[in-house]
Amino acid sequence: MKKSFLLPTLAILGLLFIQGTSKTDAVSEYELHALAPDMPANVKAVVEQKCYGCHNAESKNEKGKAKLDWDAFEATKKSKQLATMAKINETLSKGEMPPAKFLENKPEGKLSESDLATLMEWSAGKKKSKE
Ligand code: HEC
Structure with missing residues (x-):
């Protein structure tokens, strides 16, 4: 039971991580708009x-x-x-x-x-x- 949870959890964490890293682009674009x-x-x-x-x-x-x-x-x-x-x-x-x-x-x-x-x-x- 526990094992079947592990894989989806890891997948979600992975996705969140990828999203987190691509956010840096969005931030600098926002700053530019302010600029x-x-x-x-x-x-x-x-x-x-x-x-x-x-x-x-x-x-x-x-x-x-x-x-x-x-x-x-x-x-x-x-x-x-x-x-x-x-x-x-x-x-x-x-x-x-x-x-x-x-x-x-x-x-x-x-x-x-x-x-x-x-x-x-x-x-x-x-x-x-x-x-
Ligand atoms: C490494 C730092 C640096 C970068 C990167 C840089 N500049 Fe400069 N810029 C300077 C310095 C230092 C001066 C003053 C030069 C002087 O007075 O001899 C200057 C001067 C200028 C001037 C005034 C020139 C004049 O004769 O009045 C303009 C316009 C300018 N930069 C535009 C830009 C543009 C456009 C970019 C990007 C493509 C850029 N700079 C990138 C450092 C930089």
Whole structure:
């Protein structure tokens, strides 16, 4: 009798475990929505992965934070956002971000071609919303 309980219980525990581990994705997506509700999801995903770490209100990267703070970006007026987007566009078109020095130690931080295209298109003001 007891043995017949064991297998289903283990199966359920296994499923719960799998669910638990996949939840991390959902959490970061939620944080992103809080970060910038107006930004298309595909743009947010790239920013979160490749830019946010240095450019946020709590960043230890003082220079990066001073130049661009995504937390503040969200709260600023549209006109200021547009100016920041233009700056981002210019910076990216020169291939300056993420910084080359940082990429030496963390090559996986590099923007893929599609990441770059996503950010370039968005920062140029052509919002291709993919919510
Ligand atoms: C490893 C940390 C780091 C990452 C990752 C990073 N940045 Fe930066 N960013 C910096 C620093 C540091 C500066 C200041 C550079 C300076 O003043 O010389 C900066 C400056 C900038 C500036 C201002 C440039 C200017 O001339 O005013 C923009 C725009 C920018 N970053 C955009 C981005 C974008 C977009 C991403 C993601 C693709 C990104 N950054 C990823 C550290 C980072």
